[in-house]
Amino acid sequence: MSILEISNLSLSFGGVKALQDVSFRVPENTVTTIIGPNGAGKTSLFNCISGFYKPQQGTIRYQGQPLPGSIKPPKRAALGLARTFQNIALFRGMTVLDNIKLGAHVHMKSGLLSALAYFGPARREEMEVRKEVEERIIDFLEIDHIRRQPVASLSYGLQKRVELARALAMQPKVLMLDEPVAGMNREEKEDMARFILDIREEWGVTVLMVEHDMGMVMDISDHIAVLNFGQVITEGLPADVQNNPEVIKAYLGNSDIDSLRKKLNAEGEAA
Amino acid sequence: MDWLFFGEISLAGLAMGGLYALIALGFVIIYKATRVINFAIGEIMMFAAYLFLAFAGGMEMSPWIALPLAVIGGSILGGVIEKTMIRPMLGESPISVVMVTIGIASILVGLVEFIWTADPQLLPNFLPREPVFIGELYLAPKIAYGFLIGSALLIIYLLYFRFSRGGVALRATASDQAAAYSMGINVRRVFNMAWVFGSLAASLAGVLVAATGGLSPQFGIIGLSVLVVVIVGGLDSILGALVAGVFIGWLETVAGAYLGGEYRMPATFLVLAVILVIRPYGLFGTHEIERV
Amino acid sequence: QDKEPIVFGGSIPLSGVFAFAGIHIHAGLTDYTNWINSQGGINGHPVKYVMEDTAYEVDRSVAAFKKISGSSSPATYYGDSTGFMKAIASELNSQGNTLMSGASFATVLTDNETYPYQFIPGPNYSQMFGIILEYIASQGEGGDMPNVAFVYSDTEFGKDPIENGKARAAELGIEVVEEIVTKPGSVDVSAEVLKLRRVRPDYVVFHGYVLSPINEFMVQMRQMGLDTQFMGTFWSSDKLIIDKMGADADGYMGVMPYNYYDSEESGPMLDALRAQAEKSDPEAGYRPTGYMQGWFNAMVWTEVVKRTLDAGKELTGDNMAEALASIEDWDTGGIIGIPVTVRDMSFPVGRIWRVNADEGRYEPVSDWIHLD
Amino acid sequence: MEALLEIDNIEVVYNKSVQVLRGLSLRVPKGAIVALLGSNGAGKSTTLKSVSGLLTLEDGEVTAGEVRFKGQDVKGTPPEKLVRNGLFHVMEGRRVFEDLTVEENLIAATYALSGSKPSLSDSYELVYNYFPRLKERRKQLAGYLSGGEQQMLALGRALIAQPDLIMLDEPSLGLAPLLVEEIFTIVARINREQGTAILLVEQNAAVSLAIASYGYIMENGKIVIDGPADKLTANEDVQEFYLGVGGKEGEARSYRDIKHYKRRKRWLS
Amino acid sequence: MRIGDAKQSYEADEAIWTSQTQKLWLGFFLLILLVFPFVVDSYLLYLGCLVGIAVISTTGLNILTGFTGLISLGQAGFMGVGAYTVAWLSINTALPFPVTLVLAGLMAAAVGILVGLPSLRVKGLYLAIATLAASVFLHFIFAEWESVTGGMGGLSLEPAHLFGLTFQSDFSMYFIIVPLAVLMVLAARNVFRTRIGRAFIAIRDRDISAEILGINLLRYKLMSFALSSFYAGVAGGLFAYFYRVVTPESFPLSMSIFYLAAVIVGGMGNLLGGILGAAFMTLVPEALKLLTAALTPFYPNAPVFMSPMLEIIFGALIVGFLIFEPHGLAEIWHRIRRFFRLWPFKN
Ligand SMILES: Nc1ncnc2c1ncn2[C@@H]1O[C@H](COP(=O)(O)OP(=O)(O)OP(=O)(O)O)[C@@H](O)[C@H]1O
């Protein structure tokens, strides 16, 4: 069963064709990864799914239901489409805890009047969310020691983790991660990989990921789609994709440090 | 419809609009580099006009010497303000800096009242007094000549920003200060120059406007009506300042003439509201790039 | 002098749009206070003048009033604007122990029901228009009545006399050919001038301005070759106009209830005023109309307080209002050229003056006119 | 070899309260590529900023130690002077001027050239030569370039300035593998062809140690180990924590079988 | 010095006043507010009322500008709407003041929503100018819609009344204004303990990502406008009852700037800052006047000489403040508190 089905999606900005006739499926309860060169349209695709960009053509089906343009981003979030951003988009004026609670926003109901009064329904709801956030998410991601800190003071890696926590608070069915380990060292990448695998296994959430770190992508993905110039060039299991010559030419290169080193040395000697 | 009357009114409005454009230029240059709307611009205009009064009236210099002196005085004032009060605010939120400019406005008003008293003043006459006729159409001489002098400066600025890399430095600085630094752009100097040249335009406009409308410590309010111009034109567009200045000047005058003086402001602000809804960054302003 | 001082309070605009007048009003009030004290005060009571700067903002004026009346219960009080006079009315009425006048000549203040403790130290703005229009009518020959245009500022006091003015013009058979509203202060008025050029009024009456844009109207209209006569109400008839406009001011006319400082008239009070002004600031020379107005206000207050004390009554609002109403054929010692009588809490008297630019002063062109 | 840049025992404090660098020293010889590695928040970017003088913009201050560029203390020299003196800092996150076109971005960089303006069109050609893709897009707003293209532009701006030392802060961030290779190849080419020294801050330890001749690794504001690049590559801790080699006989470890507990680094503790 | 305050429950953790010391101080402060009118002279009482009104309005503007990041130069206009609503109602109906005040708030909120509509597209300083446009229109309506607003002359109204009581003196007004101010600040504080307040802050920090996280931008921006102008409307209504006359010139642009300055000088996005800012902006000019009064005996012309000086000093204070403490009075306050919390163990 696929939880997300993209068919014939096209999006362009003036002359720039960000997506052209893109179709692929995200099988339920998998880690599916989209890879592709910079500017291939990966983030744009996420933006279409989130409802931030409106594709000129094509449909997106989520749990079998179409998501037309009339369903706005907040509604989509409420339906279970959560995401993190390529450039960290935390709310810098808030603490870690508040940032995470914000993820639960769509699942809360209290209105302005009860908020003004606070005591009563608003407080009850706030406490429920607090409990959920503390006991499920903060514990799970091991960030209890920083929950009162303003996010601006955190290191990059921790900020990424808080973003993940916030997305989890949205109670997603599909979690979209845009370059979750960019800018991290090996050690931090390993932590993140572990969280992603656990989220899929223990929480049963489908993960849709964009990432350039091939080591991690190949290790943890169940399914990979390759985008180039706004088009899907291939789709399949990691091993198949890795050896696809088109993918190597457009995206992977030889991705081997030793051969790079040799190439550099050779050039050096030639010069 | 009395077309002759309409023509004359329009002409008067367009000429006034030229002066608006000049003031708007003062806003735009400063905004372009520093992302700050300078709410003290009206007061800088006022200060320059008072300087002119002091030079030409008090010290009895020839107005044609007093004019450049006053304009230079106004520019220096702008430079000093930037150096002492705006530069320490580098990196703070734009609205805080705007508030600082409002504080500066208050200081300047107090200073003017202190030096020149609160009495309303008239500038010594220095523009020719013979009526100007364009075809059948009468145009008050002061605004006609004011328009000519103002346009000259306007054209110089336009040419400069079109044909030199100064414009790029200005925009680069506005776009990302730290990156501009790392590029070897002297950001402090760019800021200072923006204030100096912005104040220069404003100062010239100040003397010209005061020459037609009189001068008092409340003179600075005019800066506010010109805000409409810069928003309609686009806060960071020199061309926008020009087009919107002339248009708003015309509109205001026509509305005032046909509907009554109390309709001047609402008419222009109505246009402003419409523009903001259909083009949020003004006619020629740059769109902010928004990506996630 | 051990007697309790009598307090004159004041909300005075020493900064803001009205500061040019406020400073002189303040000087007039101060000098009068010093003068009356040098004369032994009021029935032996010394006079104390307490003021605050208001920047001509209503809420600050109110604040000043509350502050001053909280600390020193003033018998009389100077209010700086029509807005303030209205805002303070209910407070004043409920306190009931201060009599107030000030810079405003607003017509509404003559309504005794609403403003029982406020009076106008001269004719109200409508009465000023009345005086001006009467003068204009007197210039008409036979059936050939001159026509007139009103130019006024878009402010509370600017609009005050316009309706009454139009009604009065109609009564007198004067046609109001154009009405122009502008912002006060520095604005470009070429379009308005073009409008007046179409209707070619014989007279233009300005109201609600100090200087600009009166000068622009006059200069531009004369450049166009019109021979319109220009006139203005109290605050538009200061010598400032001559000082700043020079020769361009020649022929401008104003209505003024007091003698100008440099007029040729004299009288014991006028002489005392000049002597006191000379004494307090020998450098100043001429004193503007704001000074005269401040002085006259204080003079009326003194008269009222004196009458109340003489009658053996307490200085309550009611008693002082009664004393004020009792003023009849009062000799102001030359400040006003004829004896005056209070009607509806105002002094409906005035005279038309005309600028003689060569001499650099206003000269009377009509007799004193006392409306009934 | 003669040192172009020497950092001696510097300490840096942000907002007068947070200490980030605690006695850090390193040197970059003329014409060399030196890599500076370290985990997030170790203070790598801070190190570069304290060299280029951009620290003050963020309310940071060098409270102790000395930074010498070409033998001269940089303290008190405003950033733009340093740039004109041949020190170019390519900041983290690309920082292109988004609402300027590609070409205007390059024009802005000409301010780094001191005194006489060398023929500008030549320098543009040089940039377009290294990055043909930028030439195609030169009238486009830089804000709409893809990540890799923006990184190229950032490097292109550095080239225009003809510096003696380029400090590159995470140039591979967010780039596709092919591009990472491309960028690093170009960096190596620039180093070789122009003789420009490069101080390279990177998370991608494998690639940066491949092109660098010397490397430093920092944690918590100071250098924990340093050495020639090949020595570092062979270091067991570096392999475990930066290169992901470990477990069975020096093979690459899979992300799938990560333990929930971790081995401690030897250089900490 | 305060030691150890571990919380046993999430409720206790999320309370506003979490320690005994804080509760004690709060009680002390409320007591002072209660005793204040009985011990001060009429002028201080008057100032107390003014500060109260300013606190309400500033808190409102803080919600909009400080917390939601939407800069507004229309606050005076919204207050005007509230004031005219109260004036009109009290002239034309017999409603008691609590009802008219609520209606004033609602009316202002309605206008606020209208003015807020462009905020979805227009941002930053452009939005500030859009709200400036709105206040020009409001002024125009106040001045020209004579049948309702009384034109330039404005409206005069009767004192507030309830159950046969009339609130005429400043003393009695104090007991309306100050409790209301306390209540409204508390309500605002509550909002920022809930999802709505978080949504506001999220919009301020990064509106587009907030939207993708499920926050309906239009709805929350308008809600912020409505809430903010509700506060302004109530403050305007109190203003009307306090001065009992409302004219178009009672709500000039300088008043909007005054409130914006209060928010910024106090500390944007900080309720306590807003309160401090409101008090600062109201009281500083008064303090400066005291200075004049102190000089007058020695230099009789001091009032004339000092009034431009005061403008200079006032401007310089704002400028100096922002330069030396850009995060406002709230930051200074926190610094003092930190100092005392550790006291006597420094550092
Ligand atoms: N709002 C926009 N306006 C104009 N062009 C855009 C916009 N957003 C994206 N593009 C263009 O669409 C193309 C795809 O961009 P996108 O950000 O989706 O790439 P990506 O695959 O995520 O690349 P990267 O790996 O570098 O993040 C690029 O050419 C980009 O310039």
Ligand SMILES: Nc1ncnc2c1ncn2[C@@H]1O[C@H](COP(=O)(O)OP(=O)(O)OP(=O)(O)O)[C@@H](O)[C@H]1O
């Ligand atoms: N402007 C600042 N104000 C306060 N603290 C800062 C500031 N900039 C950085 N820091 C702190 O200094 C430490 C080092 O930051 P720095 O950016 O130098 O790390 P880095 O090694 O470059 O990390 P990354 O790999 O994430 O880029 C971090 O803990 C960070 O939180």
Ligand SMILES: [Mg+2]
């Ligand atoms: Mg992307």
Ligand SMILES: [Mg+2]
């Ligand atoms: Mg870094």
